[in-house]
Amino acid sequence: MNTLLLLALLASPAHGQQPDLAARLARRGAPPDFAQAVSQLAAEARAGGLPVEPLADKAFEGLAKGYAPDRILPVVQALVARLREGREAVVSAKLPHPPGALVAAAAEALGRGIGRAEIVEILQAAPTPTDAAVGLTVAASLAAQGIVPDDATRAVTDAYRHGHSSEDVLELPSVTSNWFAEGVGMPEVLKRIRSGGGLSFPPGLNRGTGAPPGDFPGKGPPINPPGKNKNPHHP
Amino acid sequence: MSERDGLADGEIVRRILDGETHLFEVLIRRYRTEFARYATALVGDTDQAADAMQEAFIRAYRSLASCRDPQRVKAWFFRILTNQCHDQRAKLRREVSLNGQDATARDRADAGVERAELRAAITRALTQLTPEQREAFVLRHVDGKTYEEMAVLLDTGVDALKMRVYRARDALRQHLEHLHD
Amino acid sequence: MTEPRAFSSDGQRYLDGEPTETLAPAERASADRLTRAVTAYAANLRAPDARLDRVVMRRVLAEAGPTHGGAWRWLLAPRMVRVRPAVLAIAAAAVLLLWWVSARPAAAPLVPATAARVPDTVLVRFELSAPDAHEVSLAGSFNRWEAPGIPLRRSSVPGLWTVTVPLAVGEQQYLFLVDGNRWIPDPTAHAQVDDGFGRRNSVIVVGPRGVARS
Numbered sequence: 001m002n003t004l005l006l007l008a009l010l011a012s013p014a015h016g017q018q019p020d021l022a023a024r025l026a027r028r029g030a031p032p033d034f035a036q037a038v039s040q041l042a043a044e045a046r047a048g049g050l051p052v053e054p055l056a057d058k059a060f061e062g063l064a065k066g067y068a069p070d071r072i073l074p075v076v077q078a079l080v081a082r083l084r085e086g087r088e089a090v091v092s093a094k095l096p097h098p099p100g101a102l103v104a105a106a107a108e109a110l111g112r113g114i115g116r117a118e119i120v121e122i123l124q125a126a127p128t129p130t131d132a133a134v135g136l137t138v139a140a141s142l143a144a145q146g147i148v149p150d151d152a153t154r155a156v157t158d159a160y161r162h163g164h165s166s167e168d169v170l171e172l173p174s175v176t177s178n179w180f181a182e183g184v185g186m187p188e189v190l191k192r193i194r195s196g197g198g199l200s201f202p203p204g205l206n207r208g209t210g211a212p213p214g215d216f217p218g219k220g221p222p223i224n225p226p227g228k229n230k231n232p233h234h235p
Numbered sequence: 236m237s238e239r240d241g242l243a244d245g246e247i248v249r250r251i252l253d254g255e256t257h258l259f260e261v262l263i264r265r266y267r268t269e270f271a272r273y274a275t276a277l278v279g280d281t282d283q284a285a286d287a288m289q290e291a292f293i294r295a296y297r298s299l300a301s302c303r304d305p306q307r308v309k310a311w312f313f314r315i316l317t318n319q320c321h322d323q324r325a326k327l328r329r330e331v332s333l334n335g336q337d338a339t340a341r342d343r344a345d346a347g348v349e350r351a352e353l354r355a356a357i358t359r360a361l362t363q364l365t366p367e368q369r370e371a372f373v374l375r376h377v378d379g380k381t382y383e384e385m386a387v388l389l390d391t392g393v394d395a396l397k398m399r400v401y402r403a404r405d406a407l408r409q410h411l412e413h414l415h416d
Numbered sequence: 417m418t419e420p421r422a423f424s425s426d427g428q429r430y431l432d433g434e435p436t437e438t439l440a441p442a443e444r445a446s447a448d449r450l451t452r453a454v455t456a457y458a459a460n461l462r463a464p465d466a467r468l469d470r471v472v473m474r475r476v477l478a479e480a481g482p483t484h485g486g487a488w489r490w491l492l493a494p495r496m497v498r499v500r501p502a503v504l505a506i507a508a509a510a511v512l513l514l515w516w517v518s519a520r521p522a523a524a525p526l527v528p529a530t531a532a533r534v535p536d537t538v539l540v541r542f543e544l545s546a547p548d549a550h551e552v553s554l555a556g557s558f559n560r561w562e563a564p565g566i567p568l569r570r571s572s573v574p575g576l577w578t579v580t581v582p583l584a585v586g587e588q589q590y591l592f593l594v595d596g597n598r599w600i601p602d603p604t605a606h607a608q609v610d611d612g613f614g615r616r617n618s619v620i621v622v623g624p625r626g627v628a629r630s
Binding site: 264377 | 458
């Protein structure tokens with residue numbers, strides 16, 4: 001296959017609308033009935049409030065790796081099931097209309113051994129749904145790096161509770177990876193993570209009106225949702 | 236009045252979450268119209284109240300997806316706003332405030348010294364109330380809301396709200412009577 | 417010091433505008449004064465006006481970002497748009513241009529993302545030691561697993577292939593594709609995870625300050 005060639009055209013006629021999934025699959029060489037089957041799964045998933053792009057990606061991945069359709073389809077179905085579980089976990093944390101990115105992050109976390117209760121904890125510690133998606137992604141990654149799910153969860157929830165931003169939290173997998181690369185053993189890595197090591201900036205700078213995070217999602221409206229005060233307004 | 240103004244709060248929230256960010260402006264206008272006086276009475280200063288409202292709106296926008304029931308977004312926002320007002324007020328108190336004195340001086344220049352004195356007394360008296368009493372009193376007497384409407388906003392029973400309002404009245408009565416001591 | 421005097425229940429009902437017949441005159445006068453005071457206070461209240469609306473909306477639009485998305489961002493990979501090769505003679509030249517675009521869930525114009533769009537995208541370097549390879553490329557979540565994907569180049573270090581790409585902040589899964597038919601994990605990735613097909617994908621978590629790995 002030739003090297004991929006992309007043209008520097010700003011205006012693409014396809015902009016704005018995602019073309020039909022079946023058509024996108026067909027363009028990648030998927031047989032028509034497989035493309036239809038995946039498209040149908042995606043439609044059902046969408047109707048159930050699940051994000052569809054992760055399903056598309058998994059199908060594309062299977063095709064790229066050369067798997068036969070009858071091997072790919074069960075994998076996509078399993079992903080639908082996991083997305084559904086992920087959505088249930090998020091909704092159980094009192095977030096009734098979760099964004100797709102958050103559902104996908106929860107599903108991925110579940111697949112890596114982060115439990116439902118831990119997912120809820122992360123949702124409650126994170127200031128916003130966007131931060132929650134980051135938190136889940138980072139916890140899932142730490143778990144994949146060998147950190148026990150409990151510690152992976154706590155690393156994230158502690159960070160948010162101490163006022164760290166998502167930008168700080170996103171550093172954790174890199175920092176952990178560095179420690180392993182330097183030859184630091186797992187017990188020491190765990191120790192550092194448990195004591196909040198790996199978070200570069202001290203929180204508390206520019207934190208706006210500093211009420212402690214609480215009640216997100218909670219049983220009532222968020223009391224003083226901390227948010228990321230990018231534009232700190234100090235009256 | 237544009238077509239957007241006829242949309243219910245819940246519908247607006249759903250559409251904002253779907254990407255129609257510009258619709259947030261409808262909520263801003265509605266809630267500013269409804270709660271600006273409440274915020275001002277709660278905080279005690281117009282500019283600070285504007286700051287508190289601004290911050291409350293931004294927090295609400297950021298957390299909009301976490302509003303459990305989009306139909307009740309008004310009560311949800313009201314809670315965020317109330318907390319923000321209390322925070323703002325706490326900050327204000329820590330500063331040396333000359334506002335009270337200046338207001339009184341201005342008031343005295345108006346005709347109707349008695350009204351000016353009463354106004355000043357209320358302003359001072361409100362600071363002495365507990366936050367819950369202040370909220371309830373302002374909603375009842377400044378905004379003229381019914382106890383049932385207050386119950387929805389404050390997520391509290393009517394009887395409890397009546398108690399808060401009654402206690403607030405008693406405290407204010409005492410302040411007014413001290414004017415004549 | 418005056419003893420605190422509570423309004424009677426009649427007095428409270430009177431203040432609530434309910435009819436009462438048995439209210440003592442002194443208490444009625446007291447209630448009336450309270451009402452006058454509050455009315456004067458409320459009449460003088462200067463509340464924030466419509467200018468507040470504009471100020472808030474400006475901030476909201478700034479938060480929503482240039483594509484005016486919803487109240488959150490899609491954190492996963494940017495989408496690569498493969499424009500149909502309208503046969504430009506560029507095909508003959510060995511010029512490769514990569515456009516990384518962030519697709520919005522809602523219909524919105526696609527914007528080419530460049531490294532200047534920090535905090536959303538970050539330049540990340542990939543390298544693989546494959547001395548016997550003829551071709552090495554990179555495919556993954558950031559390019560929707562389109563094989564062969566992004567080509568790596570031989571570096572000045574013998575056997576080492578490298579490429580630097582702008583990636584969206586967040587998690588990325590990927591593999592190297594060697595000679596068009598062998599999928600190889602990245603030993604320097606943060607982790608390897610089950611791909612669902614019985615094999616492993618490499619994972620890195622891209623932070624706004626970059627990626628550090630072994």
